[in-house]
Amino acid sequence: xxxxxxxxxxxxxxxxxxxxxxxxxxxxxxxxxxxxxxxxxxxxxxxxxxxxxxxxxxxxxxxxxxxxxxxxxxxxxxxxxxxxxxxxxxxxxxxxxxxxxxxxxxxxxxxxxxxxxxxxxxxxxxxxxxxxxxxxxxxxxxxxxxxxxxxxxxxxxxxxxxxxxxxxxxxxxxxxxxxxxxxxxxxxxxxxxxxxxxxxxxxxxxxxxxxxxxxxxxxxxxxxxxxxxxxxxxxxxxxxxxxxxxxxxxxxxxxxxxxxxxxxxxxxxxxxxxxxxxxxxxxxxxxxxxxxxxxxxxxxxxxxxxxxxxxxxxxxxxxxxxxxxxxxxxxxxxxxxxxxxxxxxxxxxxxxxxxxxxxxxxxxxxxxxxxxxxxxx
Amino acid sequence: xxxxxxxxxxxxxxxxxxxxxxxxxxxxxxxxxxxxxxxxxxxxxxxxxxxxxxxxxxxxxxxxxxxxxxxxxxxxxxxxxxxxxxxxxxxxxxxxxxxxxxxxxxxxxxxxxxxxxxxxxxxxxxxxxxxxxxxxxxxxxxxxxxxxxxxxxxxxxxxxxxxxxxxxxxxxxxxxxxxxxxxxxxxxxxxxxxxxxxxxxxxxxxxxxxxxxxxxxxxxxxxxxxxxxxxxxxxxxxxxxxxxxxxxxxxxxxxxxxxxxxxxxxxxxxxxxxxxxxxxxxxxxxxxxxxxxxxxxxxxxxxxxxxxxxxxxxxxxxxxxxxxxxxxxxxxxxxxxxxxxxxxxxxxxxxxxxxxxxxxxxxxxxxxxxxxxxxxx
Numbered sequence: 001x002x003x004x005x006x007x008x009x010x011x012x013x014x015x016x017x018x019x020x021x022x023x024x025x026x027x028x029x030x031x032x033x034x035x036x037x038x039x040x041x042x043x044x045x046x047x048x049x050x051x052x053x054x055x056x057x058x059x060x061x062x063x064x065x066x067x068x069x070x071x072x073x074x075x076x077x078x079x080x081x082x083x084x085x086x087x088x089x090x091x092x093x094x095x096x097x098x099x100x101x102x103x104x105x106x107x108x109x110x111x112x113x114x115x116x117x118x119x120x121x122x123x124x125x126x127x128x129x130x131x132x133x134x135x136x137x138x139x140x141x142x143x144x145x146x147x148x149x150x151x152x153x154x155x156x157x158x159x160x161x162x163x164x165x166x167x168x169x170x171x172x173x174x175x176x177x178x179x180x181x182x183x184x185x186x187x188x189x190x191x192x193x194x195x196x197x198x199x200x201x202x203x204x205x206x207x208x209x210x211x212x213x214x215x216x217x218x219x220x221x222x223x224x225x226x227x228x229x230x231x232x233x234x235x236x237x238x239x240x241x242x243x244x245x246x247x248x249x250x251x252x253x254x255x256x257x258x259x260x261x262x263x264x265x266x267x268x269x270x271x272x273x274x275x276x277x278x279x280x281x282x283x284x285x286x287x288x289x290x291x292x293x294x295x296x297x298x299x300x301x302x303x304x305x306x307x308x309x310x311x312x313x314x315x316x317x318x319x320x321x322x323x324x325x326x327x328x329x330x331x332x333x334x335x336x337x338x339x340x341x342x343x344x345x346x347x348x349x350x351x352x353x354x355x356x357x358x359x360x361x362x363x364x365x366x367x368x369x370x371x372x373x374x375x376x377x
Numbered sequence: 378x379x380x381x382x383x384x385x386x387x388x389x390x391x392x393x394x395x396x397x398x399x400x401x402x403x404x405x406x407x408x409x410x411x412x413x414x415x416x417x418x419x420x421x422x423x424x425x426x427x428x429x430x431x432x433x434x435x436x437x438x439x440x441x442x443x444x445x446x447x448x449x450x451x452x453x454x455x456x457x458x459x460x461x462x463x464x465x466x467x468x469x470x471x472x473x474x475x476x477x478x479x480x481x482x483x484x485x486x487x488x489x490x491x492x493x494x495x496x497x498x499x500x501x502x503x504x505x506x507x508x509x510x511x512x513x514x515x516x517x518x519x520x521x522x523x524x525x526x527x528x529x530x531x532x533x534x535x536x537x538x539x540x541x542x543x544x545x546x547x548x549x550x551x552x553x554x555x556x557x558x559x560x561x562x563x564x565x566x567x568x569x570x571x572x573x574x575x576x577x578x579x580x581x582x583x584x585x586x587x588x589x590x591x592x593x594x595x596x597x598x599x600x601x602x603x604x605x606x607x608x609x610x611x612x613x614x615x616x617x618x619x620x621x622x623x624x625x626x627x628x629x630x631x632x633x634x635x636x637x638x639x640x641x642x643x644x645x646x647x648x649x650x651x652x653x654x655x656x657x658x659x660x661x662x663x664x665x666x667x668x669x670x671x672x673x674x675x676x677x678x679x680x681x682x683x684x685x686x687x688x689x690x691x692x693x694x695x696x697x698x699x700x701x702x703x704x705x706x707x708x709x710x711x712x713x714x715x716x717x718x719x720x721x722x723x724x725x726x727x728x729x730x731x732x733x734x735x736x737x738x739x740x741x742x743x744x745x746x747x748x749x750x751x752x753x754x
Contacts, residue, residue: 046702047745048702051745069744070745070746071745072742072747076745090702091701092648093648093700094647094648095645095664096723114651116722117648117650120722135652146710147652148707150652152652155651155654158654270470271469271471273490273491273493274528275512276532277531277535287472295668295740298675298705321525324425324468325423325446327525330523345473345493345497346473360740360743361743362740362741363738363739363741364740365737366425366737367446367468367737368425368447369449370449371741
């Protein structure tokens with residue numbers, strides 16, 4: 001997944017220190033793949049995955065809409081050329097003054113998951129569209145969702161009824177099947193729940209129009225995953241099954257699926273050592289770790305593919321760790337990582353599939369290390 | 378622990394958004410308490426705990442030495458007025474070019490835990506002092522140490538022998554008993570290990586002179602912890618027991634113990650909601666979370682005291698979560714936090730004991746939220 005453009009960039013520029021390089025061509029390919037797979041859905045790119053201005057500008061030009069988690073992200077999308085009408089304020093947890101600010105900027109689409117949030121929006125963003133997030137179980141996802149977002153479907157009915165009563169447009173239902181979701185049946189279960197909410201409100205004369213299918217579209221890490229086309233078909237089948245001929249408008253919010261496989265982090269081996277002479281496991285320390293952009297290795301949830309110039313040589317299991325003085329800054333220890341025995345201090349290690357959720361997770365200055373630099377080419 | 382000065386500052390300045398306020402008077406008190414408790418130890422403040430220039434300048438003026446985790450931290454200490462002779466490069470994982478840079482700046486004291494690191498130092502920092510970190514088990518610590526740093530004591534003998542052979546000064550042994558260590562016997566066990574290394578090398582004519590006792594001195598969170606004096610006495614007793622009349626020079630590296638209780642984070646309740654009408658547990662969302670500076674709530678390891686204007690009112694258990702769209706951004710869920718039933722959206726929540734390991738852990742821009750601001754008063 002280190003494209004030739006990325007390899008050439010690193011060979012030519014030879015940047016010092018760890019950095020992320022993102023290939024815009026891959027992002028463009030991903031956008032078109034989503035368009036092909038789900039031709040009737042509008043694509044709202046989840047800015048939080050990677051808000052690099054070059055990525056936002058290209059996607060805006062290609063016609064993408066944007067899912068923003070904060071006012072700052074609304075402004076990033078607008079600065080990249082997206083009109084406010086193409087921006088969804090998708091965070092269910094918003095300060096009232098931030099809702100007001102987004103409304104002033106022209107945003108008219110907001111996520112909610114409780115009556116309290118509906119009331120804020122009614123106060124400062126009159127007439128806006130709201131969609132209510134319902135809880136899903138997240139089974140099958142690599143980066144599991146907690147119960148943090150969403151409410152049970154029966155409560156979503158109350159939330160949207162309240163929105164309607166307060167003069168907002170009760171617009172639809174959203175869910176998120178969990179990040180890196182590889183179980184296609186997860187969409188079927190969630191769409192069944194969404195259908196219940198549509199039906200209950202229709203009985204009261206409130207007609208919902210939209211289902212937000214969320215994100216969760218996996219990027220390719222170590223394992224093969226069903227391609228975007230398979231996702232599209234599975235989702236279409238589930239929509240047909242639950243909504244028959246009255247298929248609602250749909251939105252998707254890919255983040256990782258749009259940029260994850262477009263980026264590669266270049267890092268360097270700082271140290272290789274053992275804890276005791278008779279230890280079988282070597283410790284390999286890189287110049288990037290959990291606080292430098294690889295936060296998603298938390299609990300060893302995501303296992304990135306590593307590329308070295310010694311690939312093909314005999315390997316042995318290694319604990320992989322970051323460069324900070326924090327003992328929690330260990331990437332893979334429970335399941336050690338097989339790395340070439342010929343790997344040495346100073347060698348370059350490419351960490352693939354790191355285009356999403358790396359730069360912005362990076363700590364601002366932990367241990368004095370600067371945040372992860374990024375080049376978008 | 379929100380001092381009157383902090384309360385007055387917040388009342389007068391009314392900063393918008395979450396922020397950390399650190400009271401320098403408390404830091405000064407802590408420094409003097411360490412001096413009194415361990416009058417024969419040199420204090421190396423662990424810069425990584427909080428590198429605010431005001432803190433470094435005051436401690437430099439008070440005579441503190443500094444433990445740096447990177448070249449950037451070496452430079453921070455020097456910019457604050459500390460001579461290079463008072464700086465230890467305490468990270469065992471260093472690029473050779475960073476060792477060279479620190480040496481050029483005048484640093485002559487380096488941490489190691491393997492022969493490979495000794496060889497780097499011998500190549501680019503001739504004649505420097507090195508101390509070898511030994512592994513400890515970390516039992517009794519709230520933020521447990523992994524095996525990331527240090528080697529077994531028998532290997533430390535090899536490492537320091539190699540340093541001596543390469544013309545470096547084999548200076549001593551370091552250990553770290555684990556952060557927030559409340560078991561005073563942990564120092565006794567570690568000093569016993571250190572003594573073994575001293576004895577083995579003495580037989581070969583290599584005389585070590587220093588024991589680096591590390592950090593781990595707890596700050597006051599929810600529970601009472603033995604005061605600095607008790608730590609001092611326990612450490613002195615263990616030194617006497619293991620080293621008799623030949624007590625070595627000692628160094629301590631307090632970080633959390635120096636600044637943890639000096640800081641308070643001001644945050645705001647963004648939302649209070651339930652996931653279902655019949656749910657017993659309310660969800661309280663703050664405008665700061667795991668990616669905004671409260672990284673040490675990982676696995677609910679550290680439980681900060683919270684102060685609201687409703688304290689004393691009837692409470693009920695709450696899940697406490699941050700404001701980002703990341704489902705992992707939940708602070709306390711396994712053990713819900715009792716908060717006043719009268720707490721409402723918009724209320725201020727003070728998070729105490731947050732002077733250490735907050736600002737620098739903060740993500741650079743996750744979800745578009747700016748890093749944690751800090752005021753040192």
